Amino acid sequence: MDMDRLIPLHRLIPGTCGKVSQLTANGNTRRRMLDLGLICGTRVEVLQKSPSGDTVAYEIRGAVIALRSEEASQILVELL
Amino acid sequence: MGLKQVSGGRIAGETYRTNSPDGDLMIALAGNPNTGKSTVFNSLTGLKQHTGNWPGKTVTNAQGMYIHQHQRFVLIDLPGTYSLFANSVDEEVARDFICSGEPRATVVVADATCLERNLNLVLQVMEITDHVVLCVNLLDEAKRKKIQVDLPALSKILGIPVIGTSARDGAGLDALKDAVYQVAMGEIQTAPLKIRYGSAVEECLNLLEPAVKGIADKNVNRRWVALRLLDGDWDAEASLAQLPFFRIRKSKELSDALALADQMLLEDHLDRDSLRDHIVTCIVSQAEEITQRVLRCEKQNYNDLDRRIDSVLTSRIWGIPVMMALLGLVFWITIKGANYPSQILGTGLFWGQERLTQLFLSAGWPDWLHGVFVLGMYRTLAWVISVMLPPMAIFFPLFTLLEDLGYLPRIAFNLDNYFKKACAHGKQALTMCMGFGCNAAGVISCRIIDSPRERLISIITNNYAPCNGRFPTLIALATVFIAGELGSHQSVIASLIILAAIVTGVIITLIVSKLLSKTILKGIPSSFALELPPYRKPQIGRIIVRSLYDRTLFVLARAIIVAVPAGMITWVFANIHVGDLSILQHGANLLGPFGRLLGLDGFILMAFILGLPANEIVIPILVMSYMSAGQMIELDNLQALRELFLANGWTWLTAVCTMLFCLNHYPCGTTLMTIKKETQSIKWTLITFAITTATGIILCFAVAQSVRLLGLV
Numbered sequence: 001m002d003m004d005r006l007i008p009l010h011r012l013i014p015g016t017c018g019k020v021s022q023l024t025a026n027g028n029t030r031r032r033m034l035d036l037g038l039i040c041g042t043r044v045e046v047l048q049k050s051p052s053g054d055t056v057a058y059e060i061r062g063a064v065i066a067l068r069s070e071e072a073s074q075i076l077v078e079l080l
Numbered sequence: 081m082g083l084k085q086v087s088g089g090r091i092a093g094e095t096y097r098t099n100s101p102d103g104d105l106m107i108a109l110a111g112n113p114n115t116g117k118s119t120v121f122n123s124l125t126g127l128k129q130h131t132g133n134w135p136g137k138t139v140t141n142a143q144g145m146y147i148h149q150h151q152r153f154v155l156i157d158l159p160g161t162y163s164l165f166a167n168s169v170d171e172e173v174a175r176d177f178i179c180s181g182e183p184r185a186t187v188v189v190a191d192a193t194c195l196e197r198n199l200n201l202v203l204q205v206m207e208i209t210d211h212v213v214l215c216v217n218l219l220d221e222a223k224r225k226k227i228q229v230d231l232p233a234l235s236k237i238l239g240i241p242v243i244g245t246s247a248r249d250g251a252g253l254d255a256l257k258d259a260v261y262q263v264a265m266g267e268i269q270t271a272p273l274k275i276r277y278g279s280a281v282e283e284c285l286n287l288l289e290p291a292v293k294g295i296a297d298k299n300v301n302r303r304w305v306a307l308r309l310l311d312g313d314w315d316a317e318a319s320l321a322q323l324p325f326f327r328i329r330k331s332k333e334l335s336d337a338l339a340l341a342d343q344m345l346l347e348d349h350l351d352r353d354s355l356r357d358h359i360v361t362c363i364v365s366q367a368e369e370i371t372q373r374v375l376r377c378e379k380q381n382y383n384d385l386d387r388r389i390d391s392v393l394t395s396r397i398w399g400i401p402v403m404m405a406l407l408g409l410v411f412w413i414t415i416k417g418a419n420y421p422s423q424i425l426g427t428g429l430f431w432g433q434e435r436l437t438q439l440f441l442s443a444g445w446p447d448w449l450h451g452v453f454v455l456g457m458y459r460t461l462a463w464v465i466s467v468m469l470p471p472m473a474i475f476f477p478l479f480t481l482l483e484d485l486g487y488l489p490r491i492a493f494n495l496d497n498y499f500k501k502a503c504a505h506g507k508q509a510l511t512m513c514m515g516f517g518c519n520a521a522g523v524i525s526c527r528i529i530d531s532p533r534e535r536l537i538s539i540i541t542n543n544y545a546p547c548n549g550r551f552p553t554l555i556a557l558a559t560v561f562i563a564g565e566l567g568s569h570q571s572v573i574a575s576l577i578i579l580a581a582i583v584t585g586v587i588i589t590l591i592v593s594k595l596l597s598k599t600i601l602k603g604i605p606s607s608f609a610l611e612l613p614p615y616r617k618p619q620i621g622r623i624i625v626r627s628l629y630d631r632t633l634f635v636l637a638r639a640i641i642v643a644v645p646a647g648m649i650t651w652v653f654a655n656i657h658v659g660d661l662s663i664l665q666h667g668a669n670l671l672g673p674f675g676r677l678l679g680l681d682g683f684i685l686m687a688f689i690l691g692l693p694a695n696e697i698v699i700p701i702l703v704m705s706y707m708s709a710g711q712m713i714e715l716d717n718l719q720a721l722r723e724l725f726l727a728n729g730w731t732w733l734t735a736v737c738t739m740l741f742c743l744n745h746y747p748c749g750t751t752l753m754t755i756k757k758e759t760q761s762i763k764w765t766l767i768t769f770a771i772t773t774a775t776g777i778i779l780c781f782a783v784a785q786s787v788r789l790l791g792l793v
Contacts, residue, residue, distance in 0.1 A: 025607070026353075028167055028607070029607040030357075031165055031167045031356070031360075032167060032607065032609060033609075034356075034357065034360040034361075034364070035162045035163040035165065035167065035200070035360070036162070036197075036609060037196070037197055037200065037364050037367075039357075039360065039361045039364050039365070040361065042364075047387065047390070048390065048391065048394065048395070048396075049396060050394065050399070050493050050494060050496050050497060051394065051395065051396050051397075051399030051400050051494050052400075052494060052495055052496060052497035052498050053497045054496070054497040054500060055493060055496040055497055055500070055506070055610075057390070057394070057493065057612055059383075061194075061196050061197050061368075062193075062194045062195075062196055062197060062383075063194050063197050063611060063613075064386075064390075064611065064612040064613075064614075065609050065610070065611055065612070066493050066496065066506070066609065066610040066611075066612060067609055068496070068500055068506065068605075068607075068608065070605075070607065071607050071608070071609065
């Protein structure tokens with residue numbers, strides 16, 4: 001796979017969608033992400049940014065999940 | 081999120097019993113958070129509930145009883161979890177109980193509007209036990225969103241009974257009880273779907289399963305035990321040593337098989353970590369595939385309405401103003417609405433006082449007896465009821481309404497970056513919201529935070545969220561001293577002042593959290609994901625019943641229990657003279673100079689000290705102290721309160737400082753005990769006491785001295 005096309009999720013702007021291709025997180029954080037259904041090929045839609053900034057709401061498998069930029073940056077996606 | 085279980089303010093007991101009387105069938109209730117699991121639990125068991133803790137864990141354990149077809153069932157409400165991989169204490173508790181072999185059946189509650197994510201947990205439960213019933217809840221919401229779930233097809237694919245319910249209206253619950261009965265009694269033989277993990281893993285499982293056979297407990301699925309041995313789940317989990325089937329590790333046959341399996345996996349480039357990924361990926365893909373086969377959405381964008389609401393309630397521009405307006409509105413309704421019933425209650429109860437006094441006089445009972453019972457105990461009680469009950473009875477249902485609608489996670493989302501900057505957990509905002517109801521409940525709700533460091537921060541700072549025991553004090557002072565002077569729009573101004581008090585509380589929470597993170601609780605925030613659940617149509621009737629029953633009556637009862645003895649003690653202190661002065665006056669004189677530095681006086685500090693058991697009684701104690709010092713007036717309304725305070729040298733500064741001190745001082749007795757229980761540490765309880773009190777002293781000192789220096793009073 002062309003690694004150059006992979007973008008950390010927190011860089012996506014609201015309204016765009018990405019397809020998960022790699023998780024760079026380890027340990028507990030990685031397990032939690034997997035539990036949210038963030039496996040390879042999962043479609044993630046960026047919904048909106050929190051009023052205080054940084055935290056962003058994403059639609060993942062029908063659920064709305066808010067992630068901070070630290071976590072979202074560990075999810076590499078392909079822009080759809 | 082586990083909030084529902086702790087929101088009642090019922091303080092959890094220490095233990096729970098796992099051994100039910102003979103003949104009772106134990107049923108486990110599992111499910112994701114926000115699926116209406118608690119509603120299912122409450123609807124099935126009614127009020128026959130018992131809350132406690134899981135042995136040795138600060139995880140709430142609720143159990144209830146119901147009878148179906150002459151058979152008694154004990155329903156155990158497991159913590160809401162997304163999976164059973166033991167990533168948190170909640171997941172560990174849920175998993176251990178399901179595989180303990182105790183439940184005769186496990187009911188998994190799933191949200192019909194978010195089926196795919198929920199199936200993840202269902203599939204995991206089905207790996208552990210065959211005796212599973214799937215309850216697809218919130219069908220009414222699904223219908224509203226035009227989502228159709230083919231329940232018979234789902235049941236056929238999964239190989240277990242699938243029952244559709246709308247637990248809020250009770251729809252489908254009888255069918256659920258039937259299915260549970262049949263599975264628990266063995267009338268239905270389930271054939272749960274097995275997830276296939278690819279040839280390499282399957283070969284290993286074939287190798288391990290015979291070795292597990294005969295050694296593992298017969299209630300536990302051998303394939304599941306083999307899988308967990310393979311992905312190394314056992315090693316890290318000390319708690320598993322207590323489980324009956326842990327002795328399997330000691331078998332020679334098994335160790336050999338395990339070594340061989342590890343080798344086979346390595347040849348396939350699967351180490352423990354990537355195996356875990358692989359397993360989860362298989363489960364998630366399976367859930368995705370099943371969902372595609374059973375779900376029909378008539379509207380492609382069925383969540384559009386939620387998105388549109390969110391685009392206002394959590395928007396960059398409107399998110400925070402709307403939040404403030406909503407909270408302000410809640411307080412305005414509370415203050416405005418409580419006014420009239422408070423007056424009626426006050427009039428009635430003080431009429432009762434006069435009758436009691438007449439009785440005491442006509443019976444010729446001694447003065448001190450009248451003092452202790454009527455002026456001490458009865459009057460404090462009357463004040464607590466007339467001033468506390470109406471705002472609580474209005475505030476709690478309104479607050480529960482916001483909770484029921486799904487608004488509280490949005491507050492956490494709106495404020496998250498501030499909490500992040502304070503190095504605090506994103507869910508701390510949720511625990512803070514619970515604190516508005518009752519700080520003891522708020523402290524318990526900190527259980528939703530896994531990281532011990534961030535959990536302690538939320539526990540220590542929870543007291544900066546003014547609880548319902550303090551709102552009446554704040555409201556009374558704001559109304560008579562600040563808004564009162566401004567004539568009309570009194571309740572609007574009082575609401576704004578309460579709102580300002582809350583904003584102050586939030587700012588102090590953030591500052592203290594940051595300070596703690598930089599000093600005694602160093603660290604960076606742990607990872608977190610906050611679910612913003614779909615908005616739900618609130619169940620007005622249920623809200624009123626539950627908020628009155630669970631919260632209002634609970635808090636009121638506690639206040640009354642404390643108010644009666646506190647009223648008596650205060651009266652005694654105020655009337656036993658040593659030398660020229662009463663004990664209370666001696667105390668007040670002693671504290672006076674310090675109090676004045678803080679913009680308060682000795683009596684106010686005495687009232688806060690005597691009010692340690694419960695914040696609700698601070699004002700009644702203060703009133704009694706002032707009245708026993710001379711002026712005897714009828715105190716049945718707020719105007720009289722103002723006159724009494726003015727006669728004792730109050731200015732607007734005294735009111736402001738008293739409000740600030742009310743907002744920032746040690747937690748009440750119940751909260752302190754809860755902190756002790758939750759942290760298992762006297763040290764952190766004392767630290768909380770010291771930090772919160774120091775905040776109040778510093779703030780009041782700064783405000784009082786600045787105002788005096790500027791000559792504003």
